[in-house]
Amino acid sequence: MRHGDELAFRELVAAYGTYIYQTIYAVVRHKKDAEDLSQDVWTRIYFSLPQYENRGLKTWITRIAVNRAIDFKRSASRRQEDIVEEPQTHLPLGASLAEVDIEHEVMLKETAELVRRKLHQIPDNYQDVLIAFYIHHQSYQDIAEMQGIAVKTVESKLYRAKQWLRQHWKEEDFQ
The missing domain is CATH 1.10.10.10 (Winged helix-like DNA-binding domain superfamily/Winged helix DNA-binding domain)
Structure with missing residues (x-):
């Protein structure tokens, strides 16, 4: 799969597509944004496969999805320019x-x-x-x-x- 096997990648998307969408939706809470971000996450996963170390595939793709969703939410908050400052201790x-x-x-x-x-x-x-x-x-x-x-x-x-x-x-x- 790491060497351009598109069929294997399609199987990965089929196996984890819904899971990735639900993970992203849990962060962004907006259907359209979650759909768009899912596509982006799968693209990132595909191009990041050469760096994958064959350890914890589900954990690895989950981390990519959660981090992307968090980044999206952060940038959306900045665009609205009404960010409420939260204490950053221990985060x-x-x-x-x-x-x-x-x-x-x-x-x-x-x-x-x-x-x-x-x-x-x-x-x-x-x-x-x-x-x-x-x-x-x-x-x-x-x-x-x-x-x-x-x-x-x-x-x-x-x-x-x-x-x-x-x-x-x-x-x-x-x-």
Whole structure:
């Protein structure tokens, strides 16, 4: 697909076209803009394929879509010249809290889907924290209270669980 295989690219568009549109629409909240941006995103994906590193295709195309939608929304706000300044502490340069939340939500849903599909492979000592965090969307504090452990222990278990996942799973397994 990376070397100009148009049929493979068409299959990619067919498989993820609706997903990309919905992702963009979640940011821009306007049907026509989402349609136009979808076309632009697919063009960007096509021309960016030589830089794709064969790791996390869905995550990679999602990031392109979300970033393009955020850029579009930012430029539309600038054109209207009635931007309300938001505090920029702890946010990426130029991003609003709503934009960061949407990207985080998309990534969280995607991760939850991956975990659900391969859950039986995860060691028992990691399953509980992964299920609580990614599937039930519980905070570290909530997990700590439910398991009767310290928040630092939850952080540590989640870190080790993510390391295990990185070592044993490839996103291509989920495609």
